[in-house]
Every structure is written in C-alpha cells, then in structure tokens.
Amino acid sequence: MEAYSNDQEEGVYFSSERVDLSNRLKEISQDRLIEEVIALWDEVNNLELELIKNKRSQAERSRRFSIEQDRANIVDYEEKLRVANTKITRLENQLRNEKISRESFEVNMEKIKTLELEKANLLKNEEELMILIMDMERHIERLVDSVKEK
Numbered sequence: 001m002e003a004y005s006n007d008q009e010e011g012v013y014f015s016s017e018r019v020d021l022s023n024r025l026k027e028i029s030q031d032r033l034i035e036e037v038i039a040l041w042d043e044v045n046n047l048e049l050e051l052i053k054n055k056r057s058q059a060e061r062s063r064r065f066s067i068e069q070d071r072a073n074i075v076d077y078e079e080k081l082r083v084a085n086t087k088i089t090r091l092e093n094q095l096r097n098e099k100i101s102r103e104s105f106e107v108n109m110e111k112i113k114t115l116e117l118e119k120a121n122l123l124k125n126e127e128e129l130m131i132l133i134m135d136m137e138r139h140i141e142r143l144v145d146s147v148k149e150k
Contacts, residue, residue, distance in 0.1 A: 025033060
C-alpha cells in the first residue's frame, strides 16, 4: 500500500511541477519561447557534435596508442630477436670450437697411440739388441778365453 501512496505523492509532485512550469511559460511570449527552444536545440546539437568529436578523438587516441603500443612491442620483439640471434651465433661458435677441439684431441690421441706403439717397438728392439749384445759379449769372452788358452 505504501508503494501506491508513494506513486500518488510523486504524481502530485510532478503535476504540481508541471502546473508551475506551465504558469511560468504562459507568462513568457511565444516568440521568446521559440527563441529559447531553438537556442536549447542549438546547444543540444553543439553538445552532440562535441560528444561525437570527443568520441572520434578518443578513438583516434586509442588507435594511436594501439599503434604506439604495437611499435613498442615490435621494437621489444626485435631486440629479443637480436639477443637470441647473438646467443645462437655464440653457441654456434662454441659448437664449432668444440668440434675443432675434439677433432684436435682425436688427432692427438692418434698421435699418442702411434707414439706409444713406436715406444713399445723401440723397447722391444732395445731388449732384442741388449740380448744380442749380451750374447756377443759371451762369445767375445769365449773367444778371449780360447785365445788365452792357446
């Protein structure tokens, strides 16, 4: 029920406002009212035009910001790409150096194996020569002994 009474009070309020407005407007000349209405229409039209301009301006700023943001992102990605390319180049150089180092190591290992084989052969030859020398010394001693006896 209170809602109904509130609606009634608002209706009374609006109707009393309208009566007051109607009485005031009757006191103003019709030409003056037309001028006021036209002036208000002009003002509303100007406000609408200004609103449209502001919306366009906002859209343009938003687009410009978006373009600037895109440019900033592109610059950022280009920098990241440059850094990544630098890292790739550095890693490729390290890989190349490592391959060269390993190849060099393998060559050195081959040389070491060859030298070890040569050393083993030389030691074997030395041993054979030592045995030969000892054999010859015994023969020389026998010969010397046999010459002394004669």
